[in-house]
Amino acid sequence: MPTSEQVNTALDTVLVPGIKRSLVKMNLVKDVAVTDGKIDITLANSALNAETQEWLKNRVNKVVLGIDGAKAVNLNFADAKPKELNKVKNVIAIMSGKGGVGKSLVSSLTAIALCRQGYEVGILDADITGPSIPKMFGVSGPPGMSESGMLPVPSHSGIEVMSINLLLQTEDDAIIWRGPLIGQTITQFWEETLWGNLDYLIVDLPPGTSDAPLTLMQQLPVSGIVIVFTPQDLTAMVVRKAVKMARQMKKPILGIVENMSYLYIPETNKKMEIFGKSHAGEMSEFAGAPLLGQFPIDPGLATLCDEGNIERYDSEAYTAFTQNLNSALAKK
Amino acid sequence: MPTSEQVNTALDTVLVPGIKRSLVKMNLVKDVAVTDGKIDITLANSALNAETQEWLKNRVNKVVLGIDGAKAVNLNFADAKPKELNKVKNVIAIMSGKGGVGKSLVSSLTAIALCRQGYEVGILDADITGPSIPKMFGVSGPPGMSESGMLPVPSHSGIEVMSINLLLQTEDDAIIWRGPLIGQTITQFWEETLWGNLDYLIVDLPPGTSDAPLTLMQQLPVSGIVIVFTPQDLTAMVVRKAVKMARQMKKPILGIVENMSYLYIPETNKKMEIFGKSHAGEMSEFAGAPLLGQFPIDPGLATLCDEGNIERYDSEAYTAFTQNLNSALAKK
Numbered sequence: 001m002p003t004s005e006q007v008n009t010a011l012d013t014v015l016v017p018g019i020k021r022s023l024v025k026m027n028l029v030k031d032v033a034v035t036d037g038k039i040d041i042t043l044a045n046s047a048l049n050a051e052t053q054e055w056l057k058n059r060v061n062k063v064v065l066g067i068d069g070a071k072a073v074n075l076n077f078a079d080a081k082p083k084e085l086n087k088v089k090n091v092i093a094i095m096s097g098k099g100g101v102g103k104s105l106v107s108s109l110t111a112i113a114l115c116r117q118g119y120e121v122g123i124l125d126a127d128i129t130g131p132s133i134p135k136m137f138g139v140s141g142p143p144g145m146s147e148s149g150m151l152p153v154p155s156h157s158g159i160e161v162m163s164i165n166l167l168l169q170t171e172d173d174a175i176i177w178r179g180p181l182i183g184q185t186i187t188q189f190w191e192e193t194l195w196g197n198l199d200y201l202i203v204d205l206p207p208g209t210s211d212a213p214l215t216l217m218q219q220l221p222v223s224g225i226v227i228v229f230t231p232q233d234l235t236a237m238v239v240r241k242a243v244k245m246a247r248q249m250k251k252p253i254l255g256i257v258e259n260m261s262y263l264y265i266p267e268t269n270k271k272m273e274i275f276g277k278s279h280a281g282e283m284s285e286f287a288g289a290p291l292l293g294q295f296p297i298d299p300g301l302a303t304l305c306d307e308g309n310i311e312r313y314d315s316e317a318y319t320a321f322t323q324n325l326n327s328a329l330a331k332k
Numbered sequence: 333m334p335t336s337e338q339v340n341t342a343l344d345t346v347l348v349p350g351i352k353r354s355l356v357k358m359n360l361v362k363d364v365a366v367t368d369g370k371i372d373i374t375l376a377n378s379a380l381n382a383e384t385q386e387w388l389k390n391r392v393n394k395v396v397l398g399i400d401g402a403k404a405v406n407l408n409f410a411d412a413k414p415k416e417l418n419k420v421k422n423v424i425a426i427m428s429g430k431g432g433v434g435k436s437l438v439s440s441l442t443a444i445a446l447c448r449q450g451y452e453v454g455i456l457d458a459d460i461t462g463p464s465i466p467k468m469f470g471v472s473g474p475p476g477m478s479e480s481g482m483l484p485v486p487s488h489s490g491i492e493v494m495s496i497n498l499l500l501q502t503e504d505d506a507i508i509w510r511g512p513l514i515g516q517t518i519t520q521f522w523e524e525t526l527w528g529n530l531d532y533l534i535v536d537l538p539p540g541t542s543d544a545p546l547t548l549m550q551q552l553p554v555s556g557i558v559i560v561f562t563p564q565d566l567t568a569m570v571v572r573k574a575v576k577m578a579r580q581m582k583k584p585i586l587g588i589v590e591n592m593s594y595l596y597i598p599e600t601n602k603k604m605e606i607f608g609k610s611h612a613g614e615m616s617e618f619a620g621a622p623l624l625g626q627f628p629i630d631p632g633l634a635t636l637c638d639e640g641n642i643e644r645y646d647s648e649a650y651t652a653f654t655q656n657l658n659s660a661l662a663k664k
Contacts, residue, residue: 233467305565
């Protein structure tokens with residue numbers, strides 16, 4: 001006779017159409033009961049449209065009836081909202097008062113570093129008016145959805161992505177909204193996206209200290225903030241505002257990352273500090289948090305981002321960043 | 333006997349304390365009447381505190397009594413709000429969907445180019461959560477103010493500046509406000525700052541297409557928009573959002589500016605396109621507006637900005653930009 005455990009193992013092989021994760025990983029299995037080889041299964045219907053439900057029904061039937069001794073399968077769908085199903089262990093927000101310093105880059109590299117170590121990772125792109133994440137990962141919409149919610153879109157390596165740009169007809173359409181709507185959208189991305197079980201959700205914030213960071217810090221269980229800056233004095237001043245905001249909102253700063261630290265010139269074999277001397281030491285002290293990494297300006301990385309292939313990136317700087325990130329997370 | 337004209341000429345030599353412009357340029361002279369050598373003057377009291385009014389009274393007395401045949405001066409102050417006095421001929425907004433592309437830099441360079449040609453110029457720093465203008469110009473607050481309004485702070489070369497950072501106790505204090513407050517602050521900077529007579533007011537917008545640009549386009553008489561971008565594909569996509577917003581709000585795009593186009597390496601005498609190939613041609617076509625300039629990444633310029641000496645900048649790229657800007661403004 002089949003056991004519930006066997007059924008669950010079977011269900012863990014059924015991937016939800018459109019995303020690369022199983023019914024179990026998405027927390028969609030609500031109930032499994034086995035009586036004399038007859039198997040009753042209840043799945044949540046969150047974010048699953050009728051077609052997807054039908055597909056899953058057939059697939060589950062096939063897989064479960066393949067278990068030795070399974071006689072019949074009775075599959076039902078029950079109403080559930082994504083926020084009842086989501087189990088996100090850590091929310092890490094990537095922030096910087098200043099625009100264009102590389103928040104999206106650091107968000108992506110953080111997610112990729114964790115994904116490469118086997119963690120289940122998602123990225124919530126909270127930069128509603130200037131979203132960059134889908135393009136960097138080469139993913140596009142529309143995502144699967146039903147009345148009850150949306151499914152994220154997986155990257156090549158299985159990082160779950162949600163971004164306003166996945167919902168737009170044309171990627172360069174403008175979102176001309178006032179702040180409250182921006183805040184609402186971030187809340188929706190958090191509550192109405194079926195993230196399922198995640199070890200880490202990385203949130204890519206827009207520049208500034210206004211609606212998006214405020215909503216995030218007030219409404220999401222942020223467990224750590226990573227602050228991004230560049231060597232320019234001007235940037236340092238604006239970034240200190242972000243540090244002060246994090247402090248005022250009583251959210252722990254996990255670490256800081258300096259981007260565009262230097263440019264390597266192959267012809268001369270020299271590093272050129274084109275945005276000035278590093279402020280990493282002072283910034284680390286000001287933030288009371290460790291320096292997680294220093295990334296150079298890297299034309300090769302810029303190309304990978306433009307091509308949607310950021311997941312192929314590797315460098316010494318990245319290896320060092322990954323190690324420091326792990327240490328910082330371990331200390332939390 | 334003195335004429336009203338002579339009195340006005342005399343008043344044009346009286347500079348308002350704290351700013352480098354005269355009572356006449358600030359539009360503070362409400363009325364001048366001359367009867368048998370007796371001179372009645374009414375000044376608006378906008379943004380002038382009691383001490384400043386006293387200082388002006390003494391100074392005006394001295395200057396006007398110096399006119400041949402002047403017997404007595406009777407000076408009164410009348411209530412007036414800055415917005416009743418401001419006469420701003422052109423409002424030019426510097427915009428970009430993307431952060432960190434150099435909006436503040438282009439705002440400053442636009443203001444300086446016009447100022448060098450003898451125009452009266454002001455800069456309204458609408459980047460409330462990430463203001464950069466005061467630091468680039470080396471100006472600090474607090475500005476002069478009274479119950480009726482605020483005076484801008486002049487730069488070394490006499491450009492009038494208003495920025496939230498002039499009003500903060502510490503330049504790195506965070507402004508943690510939701511969108512509506514941000515919009516209100518921009519409206520206040522427009523209505524409650526005594527700009528006086530200006531040929532050009534340059535508005536430095538924050539990244540994105542949310543509250544700040546919306547408020548500006550809805551409430552200020554914007555006569556032209558300059559769009560700033562960099563060669564990265566990713567930037568181009570977000571910048572196209574700004575172009576679409578300008579179009580939806582029916583505001584004319586004066587021109588576009590590409591920043592960080594290349595880096596000149598002295599050792600090899602080569603230009604390195606570190607953020608990829610230029611998209612200037614496509615962007616110009618997409619925006620339906622001329623390319624006003626292409627600025628390289630210039631470590632020297634970055635240093636001038638960090639030191640508050642941006643007004644000392646000069647380069648071939650800047651000369652070309654100034655010429656193109658003039659042509660674009662002439663065609664308006």
